[in-house]
Amino acid sequence: MKSELTPRIELIKMLTPRLERLSVDSIWARRASGLRRSLVKVLDADEAGLPLEAAHLDQLIEHTFEILTKSAREIPDPTHQLRREIKGE
Known part of the structure; x- marks a missing residue:
């Protein structure tokens, strides 16, 4: 049976x-580690x-998206790097 x-x-x-x-070099990795443990506990509880x-699940999901979004901003964009090389910057 499918629940909400x-x-x-x-x-x-x-x-x-x-x-x-x-x-692991990301400043968000440490926060992500604790959050990941919380998510795994939720999955274990669901299986049990x-x-x-x-509301708790929504909060965890929202926090996960925040961390993933912020960590993605640290990923260098190769197109910008190549453009800088071409321009000699």
Whole structure:
């Protein structure tokens, strides 16, 4: 039976591995590590059939997107780097 939490759980399953792939050099990696542990606990609780609160899941999901967005800003854009090389900057 599909509950109202199912889409949130599916999204958490997709987001969790993305936090793992953050560069250890990123200032966001340490925060992501703690958040990832929280997401894994949620997934474990879901598998165990324990009750979960939608508001808590929403908060974790929002925080995950914030960290992923901020860490993505640290990734250099190769097109800008090549353009600078061409211009001799």
